[in-house]
Amino acid sequence: MVESNVGPVFYILAFLIIASAVMVVSLKNIFHCALALVMCLFSVAGIYILLNAEFLAAAQVLIYVGAVAVLMIFAIMLTTNLASRNIKQVTENALVSVFICALFCLGTIFLLWATPAKIWRYATESLPVDNTAIIGKYLMTEFVLPFEVVSLLLMAAMIGAIVLARKERS
Amino acid sequence: MEFQLPEYNLWLMCPEFFLTIWALVVLTYDLTTKRKSGSMVGYLAMAGPILTLAVAAILYAAGLYGYGRGFGEMFFNDPMALFFKVIFLGTAFMAIGSSFGIIRQKIINHRGEFFALMLLSTVGMMFLASSNELISLYIGLELTTIPLFVLAAFFKDDKLSVEAGMKYFVVGAFSSALLLYGISFLYGMSGTTDLLQMKITLAIAQLTFQKNFLVVLIGMVLVTAGIGFKLTLPPFHQWAPDVYEGSPTPVAAFLSVGSKAAGLVAFAKIFVNGLQGYYDPSTAPVDWGQLVGLLAVIAMIIGNTVAIRQSNIKRMLAYSSIAQAGYIMIGMVCLNEHGLAAVGYYMFAYMFANMGAFAAVAIFEDQTGSCQIDSYRGLVKTSPALSYSMAVFMLSLAGIPPLAGFMAKYKVFAAAIAMTTTDPTYNWLYWLVGVGLLTSVFSLFYYTNIIKQMFFSREDSPYKIVCGGPGMTVLMVGLIGVLLFGIFPEPVLNFATSISAAFGFVAN
Structure with a gap:
């Protein structure tokens, strides 16, 4: 890990991410859950800025906070009586899932702790200042094929969404 | 800023382009006929995979198509890509052929979209097969699955179908999140998304730090989980029976063969190519061979034992496909010149038998509305053609000689035995072969149960099944494939052996 980036700001953001993520899966009102999700996504964007990845942070705010989360809130508000109702968030398998998640989480933290930082590629060097331009260049040269296939993917998703959501006349 | 544009080699991608355009043609044709296209749109869609193969063959004859790279390193036609592209196109052809019943009765308003989405999903599989890099691999996998979410829920008025679509969507989204998380670990360790480069960088890191x-284990476990959902490898298999039961039968067939083959390609590319250095008992516990071997054993046991108790034929075929995934993964963990060849041949044989069986189920379901195994009772007296072909498909899935399924199972087991004889550290592969042989005996029980119901029942069936043209074509293609490639497997096997050769496993 890069030592210089781990300051008080990082810890505040990390705390915000974890706290709001827990709120997303534990709050009783689904509207509050969606607001907590917005908070969580915003804090992740903050981490990206700490790592000098401005483009990623902007994309995160635009797409996840701006589009996805706002759509989610609209969907909740437009669904009758959903915003004011209390929902049950605990499943029958809560114990099992908590166990598996805790095991995975602790295992990952232990393994990351035990790994020396120099193993990670690019861990000790910070991102170049013009990284946004570099991303653009890669998208237009080496990664142009996957970039174009994504548009095909979006078209398939759009056709599918229209088919499923359309009201049939019969 | 300087731009260095990569070399495109667009000729290599012509089959994909053609199939994409064909999908749009099918979609527009249905719209221009004001949704009254009837079966015509089905025939048009059925021609798509055939014409794509023809395009590839013509370009090959003209010397423009074949092995090679395009778009820098992004698009790579190796033997595995070409072999599996044939499997994907065959799967699409047979799935479209068996959906003529449902486009007449159930999908009245969206025939064009149904076939267009199926063809687009096939395009995704083909891109996936040609990717040699983690990002394009991931995007290919998404283009494969996103149309399938919609296809699974295509009967909008049917609760079971909507439930199937929803379940598949949630599971699919979850699994691709796991896959991406795993990929991010692999990228962090190697600093590259190119799989060949990753193999080299990881080997250098291993040598430098001794x-x-x-x-790497976290990345391996996460990627195995992400792809395991696509392969229906336990413990990631629970969604399969429910989704197969609820979704339209041709879509279930497409899921069980196409989506599984796509998962196999992704698995082979990431593990057999990128993480080849982490396949060795001496690197334990960072050894993916034993991890995947264990999952294969569980798949064979769970799939074969639970299938016995099923009364719905689609659920039975779902558990049977879980068991078959276990057999295929035996070939995957044999890193010698037979391993990947056996995987390829197995998938090829499995495509004919399983698509054929699902086509028979689809034809039966269209005319009777039933998927219960009981309702197949005494079918041979009223509809012999359907019964005999179903019997052949079941025997091939069970692995009875001289059908293709037998040769496939034999090749997989032979690859494992060859691995153990060359190096005694791989003796754990004997366990896989032992469990495989034992569970094959169990599998005979439920496959022959269908034959027993159809042939050895005293009552006459109340149903008279008439196979239409396209359905009959699919049954014939399946029968010919199962018999021909069971008796003369050499051409396919030779092609399949070049897959392992391209991955660097050559006979000594």
Whole structure:
């Protein structure tokens, strides 16, 4: 890990991410859950800025906070009586899932702790200042094929969404 | 800023382009006929995979198509890509052929979209097969699955179908999140998304630091889980029976063969190519061979035992496909010149038998509305053609000689035995072969149960099944494939052996 980036700001953001993520899966009102999700996504964007990845942070705010989360809130508000109702968030398998998640989480933290930082590629060097331009260049040269296939993917998703959501006349 | 545009080699991608355009043609044709296209749109869609193969063959004859790279390193036609593209196109052809019943009765308003989405999903599989890099691999996998979410829920008025679509969507989204998380670990360790480069960088790191890093294990477990959902490898298999039961039968067939083959390609590319250095008992616990071997054993046991108790034929075929995934993964963990060849041949044989069986189920369901195994009772007296072909498909899935399924199972087991005889550290592969042989006996029980119901029942069936043209074509293609490639497997086997040769496993 890069030592210089781990300051008080990082810890505040990390705390915000974890706290709001827990709120997303534990709050009783689904509207509050969606607001907590917005908070969580915003804090992740903050981490990206700490790592000098401005483009990623902007994309995160635009797409996840701006589009996805706002759509989610609209969907909740437009669904009758959903915003004011209390929902049950605990499943029958809560114990099992908590166990598996805790095991995975602790295992990952232990393994990351035990790994020396120099193993990670690019861990000790910070991102170049013009990284946004570099991303653009890669998208237009080496990664142009996957970039174009994504548009095909979006078209398939759009056709599918229209088919499923359309009201049939019969 | 300087731009260095990569070399495109667009000729290599012509089959994909053609199929994409064909999908749009099918979609527009249905719209221009004001949704009254009837079966015509089905025939048009059925021609798509055939014409794509023809385009590839013509370009090959003209010397423009074949092995090679395009778009820098992004698009790579190796033997595995070409072999599996044939499987994907065959699967699409047979799935479209068996959906003529449902486009007449159930899908009245969206025939064009149904076939267009199926063809687009096939395009995704083909891109996936040609990717040699983690990002394009991931995007290919998404283009494969996103149309399938919609296809699974295509009967909008049917609760079971909507439930199937929803379940598949949630599971699919979850699994691709796991896959991406795993990929991010692999990228962090190697600093590259190119799989060949990753193999080299990881080997250099192993040599420089003289030890293995357990962090790779997290990436391996996450990627196995992500692809395991696509392969229906336990413990990631629970969605399969429900989704197969609820979704339209041709879509279930497409899921069980196409989506599984796509998962196999992704698995082979990431593990057999990128993480080849982490396949060795001496690197334990960072050894994916034993991890995947264990999952294969569980798949064979769970699939074969639970299938016995099923009364719905689609659920039975779902559990049977879980068991078949276990057999295929035996070939995957044999890193010698037979391993990947056996995987390829197995998938090829499995495509004919399983698509044929699902086509028979689809034809039966269209005319009777039933998927219960009981309702197949005495079918041979009223509809012999359907019964005999179903019997052949079941025997091939069970692995009875001289059908293709037998040769496939034999090749997989032979690959494992060859691995153990060359190096005694791989003796754990004997366990896989032992469990495989034992569970094959169990599998005979439920496959022959269908034959027993159809042939050895005293009552006459109340149903008279008439196979239409396209359905009959699919049954014939399946029968010919199962018999021909069971008796003369050499051409396919030779092609399949070049898959392992391209991955660097050559006979000594």
